[in-house]
Structures are given as structure tokens and as C-alpha cells.
Amino acid sequence: MSAEPRLSPQALANLPQHVAIIMDGNGRWAKQRGLPRVEGHRNGVESVRAMVRACGEAGIKYLTLYAFSVENWNRPKDEVDTLMKYLARFLKNEVGELNRNNVRLEAIGQIWRLPEAVQQQLAKTQAALARNNGLTLVLALSYGARTEIVEAARALAARAKDGSLDPAEINERVVSESLYTRHFPDPDLLIRTSGEMRLSNFLLWQVSYAELVVTQVLWPDFRKPHLFEALEEYARRHRRFGGI
Numbered sequence: 510m511s512a513e514p515r516l517s518p519q520a521l522a523n524l525p526q527h528v529a530i531i532m533d534g535n536g537r538w539a540k541q542r543g544l545p546r547v548e549g550h551r552n553g554v555e556s557v558r559a560m561v562r563a564c565g566e567a568g569i570k571y572l573t574l575y576a577f578s579v580e581n582w583n584r585p586k587d588e589v590d591t592l593m594k595y596l597a598r599f600l601k602n603e604v605g606e607l608n609r610n611n612v613r614l615e616a617i618g619q620i621w622r623l624p625e626a627v628q629q630q631l632a633k634t635q636a637a638l639a640r641n642n643g644l645t646l647v648l649a650l651s652y653g654a655r656t657e658i659v660e661a662a663r664a665l666a667a668r669a670k671d672g673s674l675d676p677a678e679i680n681e682r683v684v685s686e687s688l689y690t691r692h693f694p695d696p697d698l699l700i701r702t703s704g705e706m707r708l709s710n711f712l713l714w715q716v717s718y719a720e721l722v723v724t725q726v727l728w729p730d731f732r733k734p735h736l737f738e739a740l741e742e743y744a745r746r747h748r749r750f751g752g753i
Contacts, residue, residue, distance in 0.1 A: 515737075516567060516737055516741070517741060519744045519745075520741050522744075523743070523744040524740065524744075525720075525740070526569070527569075527696045528564060528569050528697070528736075529572075529575070529698070529699045529716065529719070530560065530699075530702070531705075531708075531709060532576070534727030535549030535552075535727070537703060538727040539552075546588060547588060550592055551595060553728050556729055556732065557599070558603070559731075559733055560572060560574070561606075561646055563732075563737070565610045565611070565612065565643055571694065572645070572647065573648075573649060573696060574646070575709070576650055577596070577618075577649070577650050578649075578653055579651055579656055596627055596650070597626060597630050600627070600633075600634045601630055604638070607634075608637065611641045611643030612638060612641055612645070612646050613639065613641040613643070614646050615645060615647045615648070615693070616635070616647070616649075617649050617652055617657075618653075619652070619653075622651045623650060623651055631650075652689075652711070653710050654708075654710045654711055658688070658714060661684060665679060665684070684714070688715070690712070698719060698722065700739050701721070702726055702728045703726070703728065704724070704725040705723070724738075
């Protein structure tokens with residue numbers, strides 16, 4: 510029996526406050542096993558559960574998961590319908606565990622595009638977890654970074670037009686406060702599974718100075734030891750933020 514993975518003192522002393530994950534590889538995982546794509550998504554839910562537990566145990570404050578992008582609406586209807594069913598089931602069935610682990614739930618994206626039943630379950634689950642103060646789990650749902658930035662630009666333009674905002678006062682802080690993520694710190698560490706080397710329209714503004722870790726592990730196989738490997742890698746990095 511393998512030993513329980515533990516973080517080194519260096520990693521524990523240099524934990525990221527906010528970890529974001531691009532959960533990629535569900536389809537390939539299923540294809541390798543001769544299974545329908547939706548089976549990859551179903552098995553990926555266990556990885557979500559494992560990451561929530563592991564981040565909470567490690568002392569991570571924020572975990573953002575790229576659960577469903579605006580581009581994902583273009584997938585076959587039966588796959589989208591299944592994904593929405595899994596999402597609603599996760600939100601309903603995980604309340605007890607999330608509560609026991611002191612997890613608070615937030616969501617970013619065009620939530621209004623989700624099916625009404627999913628929106629209602631999301632609101633219900635958020636309310637049930639609202640008093641928790643441990644890990645904040647942020648689900649990016651119907652999310653696209655370019656869409657987010659466009660919506661922020663429109664909001665700022667409207668404020669400038671009605672005179673409530675001087676265009677000369679628009680700076681990085683003002684833009685950040687207009688984004689979906691205004692209530693959270695920017696990610697320190699961005700993990701992408703399945704080996705793909707791209708950001709896929711995820712948190713483009715917010716990850717400007719995040720450390721990137723790409724793993725070949727497909728999302729349904731991603732577990733605590735893989736997360737801890739990424740945290741160890743993060744601890745070895747020297748974050749210069751453009752300095753020396």
C-alpha cells in the first residue's frame with residue numbers, strides 16, 4: 510500500500526493562495542477505454558471531489574475549476590445535456606461533503622445561460638454553504654475570458670457615458686473590480702491536465718503572473734499526489750512579477 514502523499518516543509522511554507530485548474534482530457538480518457546465521451550466526464554467528477562479534499566487539507570484558500578466554457582455550448586446537444594445533468598447532480602449530492610469540509614461555493618460566468626434547474630440547484634447549494642469559511646470552490650460555468658473582458662469593458666463604457674466614471678481613472682484595479690472574479694485574488698498557480706499547452710480562454714486577465722504547471726495526466730486520473738507534485742513545483746519557482 511502506497512504511503513499517503515505529504516508536502517515538503519518548503520511547499521508548506523510557500524503554498525499558493527489560489528489554485529486554478531483547466532480540467533482537460535475527459536474525452537481522451539474515455540476513448541482510450543473504448544467508452545462514450547460522457548463516461549470521461551462522469552469519472553472526472555471523482556477528480557473534482559479529490560481536489561476539493563486535497564486543497565482543503567493543504568490549506569489552499571481558493572480553488573477555481575474550469576467546468577464548462579462558453580465554447581462548450583457548441584458540443585453535441587446530448588453531450589451538453591449530460592454535462593448539465595452531471596453538474597446538477599454534483600451540486601445536489603456534494604452538499605453534505607462540502608459542508609463537512611467547510612467549503613464555500615462560488616460560480617463565475619454567464620450563469621443565466623445554464624438550464625433553469627441547474628441555476629436553481631446552484632443557488633440552493635451556494636446558500637447551504639454560505640456560512641463556511643474554509644476553502645472557496647469557484648466553478649467557472651459557461652465561462653469565457655474574452656466574454657468576461659468584453660462585459661467589463663461595456664460596464665466601464667456605460668459608467669463613463671453616464672458620467673459616474675472618468676475614463677482617465679480607469680486603471681488595472683478598476684478593470685479587475687469589473688470582472689467576474691472581483692471578489693477573489695488572482696490565481697497564483699494554474700494547472701492544466703492532459704498535456705495541452707494553451708490557456709483555452711480561461712482567466713486571461715487574472716493569470717498574467719500565475720505560475721503554469723502542465724501535466725500529461727488526464728483529468729479523470731488526476732489525484733492528490735499529482736496536485737502535490739504541482740505544489741512542490743510551485744514552491745521551487747521564484748516569482749519575479751516582471752522584476753529581477
